[in-house]
Amino acid sequence: MIDKLSFTDNELLLAFKRGDQTSFKLLYERYWQLLYVSACKVIKDEDEAKDIVQEVFISLLNNAGQLEIQGSIANYLYTAVRYKVFDAISKQKVRSDYADSMTGFVNSQSYTTDRMVLEKEINLEIEKEIQNLPQKMREVFELSRKSDLSHKEIAEILKISDKTVKKQISNAIKLLKPKFGGYYLLVVSVISNIF
Amino acid sequence: MKNTQPEDLFKKYTAGNCSEDEKALVEAWYLSQLKENTSRPSDVKIQKAKDEAWKVIMPVKTFRTSIYLWSAAAAVLTAVLALFFFQSVKTDESAHSKLANVSSKSAPILKGTLLEASKVENSLMKLPDGSTVILEKGTTLTLSPDFNKSKTREVVLQGKAFFDIYHDANRRFIIHSGNVKTTVLGTAFDVTARPGSRKVTVNVIRGRVKVEDNNTHWVTILPKNYQVEFVDTEVPRRIAVNAAKELAWKQADLEFTDVSLGDAQPRFEEQFGYKMDIGDTALKNTTFTYSMRKKEAMESFIKGMCAFIGASYTIDNKNKIISIQPLNQ
Numbered sequence: 001m002i003d004k005l006s007f008t009d010n011e012l013l014l015a016f017k018r019g020d021q022t023s024f025k026l027l028y029e030r031y032w033q034l035l036y037v038s039a040c041k042v043i044k045d046e047d048e049a050k051d052i053v054q055e056v057f058i059s060l061l062n063n064a065g066q067l068e069i070q071g072s073i074a075n076y077l078y079t080a081v082r083y084k085v086f087d088a089i090s091k092q093k094v095r096s097d098y099a100d101s102m103t104g105f106v107n108s109q110s111y112t113t114d115r116m117v118l119e120k121e122i123n124l125e126i127e128k129e130i131q132n133l134p135q136k137m138r139e140v141f142e143l144s145r146k147s148d149l150s151h152k153e154i155a156e157i158l159k160i161s162d163k164t165v166k167k168q169i170s171n172a173i174k175l176l177k178p179k180f181g182g183y184y185l186l187v188v189s190v191i192s193n194i195f
Numbered sequence: 196m197k198n199t200q201p202e203d204l205f206k207k208y209t210a211g212n213c214s215e216d217e218k219a220l221v222e223a224w225y226l227s228q229l230k231e232n233t234s235r236p237s238d239v240k241i242q243k244a245k246d247e248a249w250k251v252i253m254p255v256k257t258f259r260t261s262i263y264l265w266s267a268a269a270a271v272l273t274a275v276l277a278l279f280f281f282q283s284v285k286t287d288e289s290a291h292s293k294l295a296n297v298s299s300k301s302a303p304i305l306k307g308t309l310l311e312a313s314k315v316e317n318s319l320m321k322l323p324d325g326s327t328v329i330l331e332k333g334t335t336l337t338l339s340p341d342f343n344k345s346k347t348r349e350v351v352l353q354g355k356a357f358f359d360i361y362h363d364a365n366r367r368f369i370i371h372s373g374n375v376k377t378t379v380l381g382t383a384f385d386v387t388a389r390p391g392s393r394k395v396t397v398n399v400i401r402g403r404v405k406v407e408d409n410n411t412h413w414v415t416i417l418p419k420n421y422q423v424e425f426v427d428t429e430v431p432r433r434i435a436v437n438a439a440k441e442l443a444w445k446q447a448d449l450e451f452t453d454v455s456l457g458d459a460q461p462r463f464e465e466q467f468g469y470k471m472d473i474g475d476t477a478l479k480n481t482t483f484t485y486s487m488r489k490k491e492a493m494e495s496f497i498k499g500m501c502a503f504i505g506a507s508y509t510i511d512n513k514n515k516i517i518s519i520q521p522l523n524q
Binding site: 021025028032033036037038040041042044046049050051053054055057058059061062082083085086087089090096098099101102103105106111112113114115118119121122125126129132 | 200201202204205206208209215216218219220221222223224225226227228229230232234235236238240241244245247248249251252253418419421432433434435
């Protein structure tokens with residue numbers, strides 16, 4: 001009797017590493033917007049930002065088996081996107097606005113050199129986008145990301161009782177249908193296995 | 196740090212060559228960008244990008260009937276790709292029957308136009324639809340009999356080829372090689388299919404292509420700088436590559452086989468790093484057959500070619516421009 005939407009990041013990651021693709025999709029649903037919006041803010045080209053986040057997920061999918069993540073999946077994804085953004089900038093052939101921006105930044109000299117602090121601040125900045133997520137996603141996200149609650153506890157907090165679960169799921173399926181395309185059948189079958 | 200140009204810091208960072216201070220600087224800049232740029236794409240755009248990216252991220256299993264599902268969604272772009280297809284030459288009978296099986300499945304084109312590259316050098320040719328190809332030495336490319344009339348432009352490749360596809364959104368360009376079918380809606384890419392093992396590899400330089408394995412029914416969309424390997428029934432594995440490097444083979448000796456100067460122009464510009472200015476339309480349409488050596492000096496090549504087509508040339512080394520004019524001007 002478990003609603004997978006309320007799984008924590010770690011639970012999803014573990015299931016994904018064991019080969020569960022629904023968990024991969026749920027991680028994608030959870031993190032796409034944060035990653036994409038943050039990439040857009042730095043790279044300022046929406047197509048390129050899309051390619052970057054896309055690449056990060058392809059490499060996550062490719063490496064499912066041998067993935068060793070130190071820290072959280074969130075941190076892993078934020079860092080991967082950051083590297084890809086720098087990579088994309090460094091591959092630009094013409095001298096870019098980024099170089100000018102960096103030059104201006106070097107000259108301003110107002111930054112901390114504590115990388116732990118920087119990482120924390122970067123993550124906080126990226127997670128500001130959480131407030132723009134759909135409400136349900138935001139609740140699940142916040143509870144599973146910000147606390148060590150198990151999915152059972154989260155389900156309790158969100159009052160996803162046995163009675164309402166069915167309704168929630170049917171709503172979710174309606175919602176997901178156009179988005180998931182072919183995958184919705186998969187989602188339905190996974191969800192129906194729960195009962 | 197004083198010696199490092201700011202724009203080089205990004206390269207140093209990704210190469211792992213930054214000092215701790217430099218890392219902090221680059222990360223602090225990243226943070227500053229996140230903070231300063233408060234604008235974000237609209238929710239509709241975010242959702243659209245999310246849906247589009249997912250189609251590329253997750254390879255799908257499909258069946259013949261669903262091939263048409265993948266439509267103009269990716270109203271495609273220029274694509275440059277390399278497809279490697281090796282079939283090992285085995286002596287046992289099962290391998291022979293497998294090979295026969297493969298060719299019967301992969302060759303829906305029974306009678307068509309056969310294009311053959313020279314045995315000793317790569318050949319650049321023009322296809323009837325306006326596309327140009329570079330065939331590696333020894334490669335054959337068969338065009339379907341109704342190549343220029345039917346709804347799809349289909350070819351069967353044995354060997355290795357670079358394609359610059361004439362864009363026609365209504366008539367997809369499809370390359371068959373072994374069990375693998377590569378579909379391009381865009382304009383330029385590169386393909387290999389050689390007698391060898393069952394491993395099939397596809398490279399994309401820019402744009403996107405759809406690649407499907409007729410045996411396993413796996414379909415994947417490849418973005419630029421990715422390579423896919425089809426190995427038996429496993430989920431196709433995509434690997435990030437430097438596709439430009441993978442395509443280096445086409446820099447070898449090249450024979451231009453009855454192509455126009457206009458068609459060969461992008462190839463010259465790529466080879467020499469100079470812009471080519473051909474003012475005269477008639478000259479642009481002049482066709483020629485001529486060989487270019489890999490390490491041939493630019494001027495020696497241009498001189499020889501101009502003598503062949505009856506033209507004169509000037510080279511502006513400062514602005515990197517080669518101008519070609521008819522002899523009488």
